[in-house]
Amino acid sequence: MLDKIFPNVVFNFPIFKTAIYQTLEMLAITGTISFIISVILGIILVVTKKDGILSNLIIWNILDKIINLFRSIPFIILIAALIPLTRIISGTAIGVKGTIFPLIVGIVPFFARQIESSLNELDEGLIESGQVMGLSPMQIIWSIYLKESISSMARVTTITIISLVGLTAIVGVVGGGGIGDFAIQYGYQQNEQDSTIACILVLLVIVTIVQIIGTLISRRATH
Amino acid sequence: MVASEIIRFDHVSKEFEKNDKQELQVLKDVNLTINEGSIFGIIGYSGAGKSTLIRCINGIEKPTTGDVYFRDTVINNIPNKQLRERRKEIGMIFQQFNLMPSRTVFENVALPIKYSGLAKDEIKAKVNQLLELVGLPDKLDVYPSTLSGGQKQRVAIARALVNDPQILLCDEATSALDPQTTADILKLLKRLNDELGITIVVVTHEMQVIEDLCEYVAVLDTGKIVEQGDVYSMFADPQQELTRKFISTTSKLNLPDEVLDSDLLHLVDNQLLIKITYVNTEAIEPLISHISRQFEVDANIIVGDIKILQQKPLGGLVIILDGTKANIEATVQYINDQNIRLEVLDHA
Ligand SMILES: Nc1ncnc2c1ncn2[C@@H]1O[C@H](COP(=O)(O)OP(=O)(O)O)[C@@H](O)[C@H]1O
Numbered sequence A: 001m002l003d004k005i006f007p008n009v010v011f012n013f014p015i016f017k018t019a020i021y022q023t024l025e026m027l028a029i030t031g032t033i034s035f036i037i038s039v040i041l042g043i044i045l046v047v048t049k050k051d052g053i054l055s056n057l058i059i060w061n062i063l064d065k066i067i068n069l070f071r072s073i074p075f076i077i078l079i080a081a082l083i084p085l086t087r088i089i090s091g092t093a094i095g096v097k098g099t100i101f102p103l104i105v106g107i108v109p110f111f112a113r114q115i116e117s118s119l120n121e122l123d124e125g126l127i128e129s130g131q132v133m134g135l136s137p138m139q140i141i142w143s144i145y146l147k148e149s150i151s152s153m154a155r156v157t158t159i160t161i162i163s164l165v166g167l168t169a170i171v172g173v174v175g176g177g178g179i180g181d182f183a184i185q186y187g188y189q190q191n192e193q194d195s196t197i198a199c200i201l202v203l204l205v206i207v208t209i210v211q212i213i214g215t216l217i218s219r220r221a222t223h
Numbered sequence B: 001m002v003a004s005e006i007i008r009f010d011h012v013s014k015e016f017e018k019n020d021k022q023e024l025q026v027l028k029d030v031n032l033t034i035n036e037g038s039i040f041g042i043i044g045y046s047g048a049g050k051s052t053l054i055r056c057i058n059g060i061e062k063p064t065t066g067d068v069y070f071r072d073t074v075i076n077n078i079p080n081k082q083l084r085e086r087r088k089e090i091g092m093i094f095q096q097f098n099l100m101p102s103r104t105v106f107e108n109v110a111l112p113i114k115y116s117g118l119a120k121d122e123i124k125a126k127v128n129q130l131l132e133l134v135g136l137p138d139k140l141d142v143y144p145s146t147l148s149g150g151q152k153q154r155v156a157i158a159r160a161l162v163n164d165p166q167i168l169l170c171d172e173a174t175s176a177l178d179p180q181t182t183a184d185i186l187k188l189l190k191r192l193n194d195e196l197g198i199t200i201v202v203v204t205h206e207m208q209v210i211e212d213l214c215e216y217v218a219v220l221d222t223g224k225i226v227e228q229g230d231v232y233s234m235f236a237d238p239q240q241e242l243t244r245k246f247i248s249t250t251s252k253l254n255l256p257d258e259v260l261d262s263d264l265l266h267l268v269d270n271q272l273l274i275k276i277t278y279v280n281t282e283a284i285e286p287l288i289s290h291i292s293r294q295f296e297v298d299a300n301i302i303v304g305d306i307k308i309l310q311q312k313p314l315g316g317l318v319i320i321l322d323g324t325k326a327n328i329e330a331t332v333q334y335i336n337d338q339n340i341r342l343e344v345l346d347h348a
C-alpha cells in the first residue's frame, strides 16, 4: 500500500530515514546551543537596559545593534557569508556538521529577542521585591527572572524551534543534509511529488510534537 | 525611655531626568526623623513623591542631594553588597503585593532566606512561625493566584518579616483592598508593631490609614513636606490647607456642600454655623450650657463626633449659634479663648 502512494520514498527509504535523522540532529544540537546562548543574551539585554538591575547602556547598545544587524540579513545570504568562518569553526562548510554554525547564527538573534521580550513581560514589581529582599543580581536572575518566566519562555522557545525547522530545511539547499536536502534532491530536482509530500508530512509531525511539548511545559509552569 | 532615631532624611532632594532633558523635581529638601518602634505615616496625593521617598529608605532610589540615614549608616552612600545586607533589615510590602506567581506561599515567604545558608528545617520552622503570626497557617502549599487580596498581603507581610527586619516599609499596602480587609491588615500591622517592636513606615493617600494606624505623620505636597507631627495634634489643630483637606476626608462633621448651598438649615440673620474641634471631651457639655447661660446664645448641635486617636479622644461638633450679633461675637471669642479650634462654616 505505502509503495503505491510513496513509491520513490519507499525506494529511497534508507536515505529518507537518514535525512529525518539529520534534521532531528540539527534541531537538537542547534536548538540546545542557541537556547543557552539566547537565554544568556536575553538576560544581558534585560539587566543592562535603562533601569535594569545591572544597567549598562554601552553593553546594551552594542548587543542591541549587533542583534539587529544579524536579524536584517536573510538566512540564505548569511549562510553564504559565513562559509569561511564555518570552515574554521566546524572544519567543513557542508553536511550536518557544516550547518550547525550558520543555523546558530541564524536563529540566535531572533531567539534572543524572543527571550528578551519574555523577560521584559515580567512584572517590574517582582524584580523590585527581589531587590528589597536584598537578593543579589545573580539571585534575582535565577530566582525571579528565569523562574517566573518559564511559561512564557516555553512559548517563545516553541515558536523559535518551529522557525528553526524552517531554517534546517533551507540549509538543505546548500547541501546541508536533512529533510530539506532530500526534498530538493528527490522531490524538486527529480520531480518526485511523493518525496516532497513525505517531507511535508514529516515536518508537520515534528512541528506538532514541538508544539505539544511546548504547550505542556508552558501550562505546567502556570499557576 | 528616650526614643532613639532609626531613620533620618537630611535635606533630601530627588530629581528625575525627563525625556526632554528637563529635570523633574520629585522630592524637595525633605527632612524627617523616624523614631525606633514608632509607626510613621506619609500622606500625599498620587504623584506627590511618596513612593520615591519611601524607596530612598532602602536605597532603591538614591537622593540627588542630601542623605538618608539608617541609624549611623548613610544608606545612599554604601557599596552595593553592603546595601543588600542592610536591606535585609528593612522589609517592604506593596500595593500590588508582588508575590511570585510560580512559587507557593511557603516558597514565597522562604525566598528572602533561600540563599542565607540556613538549614532546611530552620527555614521551615521560620516560615511556619511567620504564617502563623499573620494568620495563614494552613495555606503553605497553595499558589498566590488562589488567595484573596487580604491573604496575599498577609503572605507579603510574612515574607517581609522573614529576615527579622527592624523596619517595615508599606507603600500603599492597603490601597488595593476593600475597607474591611484594610481594617484587618491595619490591625495586623499595629499588632506587629506592639509585639515585635518593629518600626513601621507607611505611605498612603488615605487619611483613614493614618488615623487608624499612625503615631506620627508627614504631609507631602508635590515633593515638599508641608506639615509633620504627631497624629493627634495634627487632627486637633491642622496648620495647612492640604492637611485640613485630608482630615476632612475621614471626618463625620462635613456638611455636604448641598446643605450649605441650598439653605436647608434656614439660617436667619442672627445665626452662625460653626464647627469646633476640642481635646477635652469632658468639658464640652459644661461649655455649651455655659454659653447659653452667660451669653444668652442658643447652641443647636447639628452633628457631633468623637474620634479616638492614639488612645485619646478628639471631639467635634457642628453647631448653630443663635443670639444677638454682639452675643455671638462674644461667644466666638470665648470659645477661642478656651483653646478650642473654631471654624465658621456659614452665616445668613
Ligand atoms: N524612575 C522615574 N523616572 C522618572 N520619573 C519618575 C520616576 N519615578 C517616579 N517618577 C515621577 O515622580 C513623581 C512622583 O512619583 P511617585 O514617587 O511614584 O509618587 P507617588 O508614590 O506619591 O504617587 C511622578 O510624577 C512620577 O511620574
Ligand SMILES: [Mg+2]
Binding pocket: B050, B051, B052, B171, B172
Ligand atoms: Mg506610589
